Amino acid sequence: MSPFASPPIQKIDSKVALAKDVELYVLRLDLVHPLISGNKWYKLKYNLEAAKRENLDTILTFGGAYSNHIYATAAAGNLFGLKTIGVIRGEETLPLNPTLEFATSQGMQLVYVDRQTYKQRNSETLRKDLLDRFGKVFIIPEGGCNLDGVRGCREIISQDIEFDVACIACGTGTTLAGVALSLNTQQHLIGFPVLKGGDFLKQDIEGLMAPYQHNINVSWELICNYHFGGYAKVNDELLRFAREFEMECGVPLDYVYTAKMFYGVMDLVKEGYFDKRRVLLIHTGGLQGNVIRDTQGCLFHKSNV
Ligand SMILES: Cc1ncc(COP(=O)(O)O)c(C=O)c1O
Structure with a gap:
């Protein structure tokens, strides 16, 4: 028997989304295994x-x-x-x-x-x-980050999940490349780089997809302005958002990757970016590394605070 569970899908009841006629779902990859979780x-x-x-x-x-x-x-x-x-x-x-x-x-x-x-x-x-x-x-x-990594990530989204747009946090873009290759022609994928100036990832992602992409037209984009200052940088607004999101929706977020992507998605929902669409947020895990910074910029592991 495989020690890995198939990821549950959780519906998010959000007033903001409801007002914009947006349906939000989270693909909980963080729950596939207690130690080898997420992507x-x-x-x-x-x-x-x-x-x-x-x-x-x-x-x-x-x-x-x-x-x-x-x-x-x-x-x-x-x-x-x-x-x-x-x-x-x-x-x-x-x-x-x-x-x-x-x-x-x-x-x-x-x-x-x-x-x-x-x-x-x-x-x-x-x-x-x-x-x-x-x-x-x-x-x-x-x-x-290699072609075998991309290959595995093509298996993240199973065919029977219905959505119009999927959203994912990006570090190297490997996971995005794999997920993009598994989309159908009606679906769109948005990557949220957690590094500053994440535009450079576009070329890397195209390179990772190319060997697998035989005349498939994949619809994807990067939205690069939710990095909060750069890799592993956080501010009070992001930490507050993650805390409140967990309390309201029961989904814990890590501060380096998923909190930034979820923040970006909720912000775009408010702006009307997803009106009348069914949106799938891919939770890529990372909770083991939840660290926060004190006022001097020092990192603390969440369990010690
Ligand atoms: C929790 C989490 N989410 C997202 C990512 C980004 O994945 P990728 O490097 O494939 O873009 C990572 C990095 O591997 C990660 O640890």
């Missing part, structure tokens, strides 16, 4: 299969100290009997934060590299160095 399993699935096919028993991947991808890869390795190595950006800080503490508890070996080296994470030189150092390992890029 993570979809991005890892075919990568792990490829590792097994190549008879490699160790996965090496990259991430920041609060990375959802590191967390999920560690758990998936443990679940499927693969060793895992996490190459972490920056210096080791002790005690480990809850994300890295969890990763080591799942058997992941952590290797720290300085930020300059980390920037080379997709280069052939670093790849060769890592293979020299760790032997035969299967390397998955940061965030599961």
Whole structure:
């Protein structure tokens, strides 16, 4: 039996949406597995299969100290009997934060590299160095951003879900690329980059889709003005929105990805962007990494506050 549940769909009763004749639904990928939740399993699935096919028993991947991808890869390795190595950006800080503490508890070996080296994470030189150092390992890029990642994300939306527009938060755009490839010609997809200046993602996403896109015309766009200052940046308005949304609608949001996308969607609902449409918000998980900043800009894990 697969340890993964199929994601439930939750209807959102919102007065604002009702007034605009908009139907809102959330696809709760955050509930597919307690440890490998959100978009993570979809991005890892075919990568792990490829590792097994190549008879490699160790996965090496990259991430920041609060990375959802590191967390999920560690758990998936443990679940499927693969060793895992996490190459972490920056210096080791002790005690480990809850994300890295969890990763080591799942058997992941952590290797720290300085930020300059980390920037080379997709280069052939670093790849060769890592293979020299760790032997035969299967390397998955940061965030599961590769064609096998896209392939898995084509399975996020099942054919029987009815909607006009789907909305998703974007980091690398891998998940958006996969979801876009699974749409029918009547449907539209909107990506909300969580990085500042997210327009650059358009080219990356087109590159990720191209090998799978055989004359399919996919309707998608990026809306780039809900980044709240950049990756992992938050302000009081966003935190308040996430708290109130959870209280009113019973859907917890993470501050790095889904809160920004949900905020953007609710704002656009008010502006009349979705009038008379059925909108599907894809909840891509990330709750393990919920951190908030104090007034000095320091990050705290939600469970410690
Ligand atoms: C919770 C969450 N949502 C959304 C994303 C964005 O996914 P992608 O990098 O495929 O755009 C990520 C990053 O992987 C994530 O951790």
